[in-house]
Amino acid sequence: MAQVIVGAGGGIILDPGQVRNQEISSATGDQLQYFKVQHKLKPHTTFGTAIGGTPTAYEVPVYVADGAGVVLGFHGKLNAAGSSTSVTIDIKKNGTSISTGGTGITIGNTTAKIDGTVATATFAAGDVLSLAISGTFTGAQGPWACISLYETVTTTT
Helix, strand or coil, X not given: CCCEEXXXXXXXXXXXXXXXXXXXXXXXXXXXCHHHCEEEECCEECXXXXXXXXXXXXXXXXXXXXXCEEEEEEEEEEEECCCCCEEEEEEEEXXXXXXXXXXXXXXXXXXXXXXXXXXXXXXXXXXXXXXXXXXXXXXXXXXXXXXXXXXXCCCCC
16 A cells, blocks of 8 residues: 655655556646656765775765755765775855754764755755865775755746
């Protein structure tokens, strides 16, 4: 049986595949309107570094919002950790940190995925979300980070 969850904004969240073409009317005025669709996205970056490459301090824009949305969190990891690695990955909106505490996440001598939280979760059309990496990269290789977000579609293009 399909699971139906009422979302925080009052909408419903359906299991994948629960709504198919035959469940959507083609009659004018009955069609599912484009602005009622919310997309979950995970823009990501390797900070311009190959999987076996040593990272350097870098900030990269990973998403420009088409509409309003909410950041669910951000995540980072290393392909290989060094002996004295202390890498910080931070999330920014329009150049300002939005991570809880404004310091991002710190990855030490581990290859585990580290999850970060945000203090300011909402964004608007035109906002630029970026990820920044800094720290001590001794032996670290192959950084990766992503942002988990929902965005509401606002146009047909």
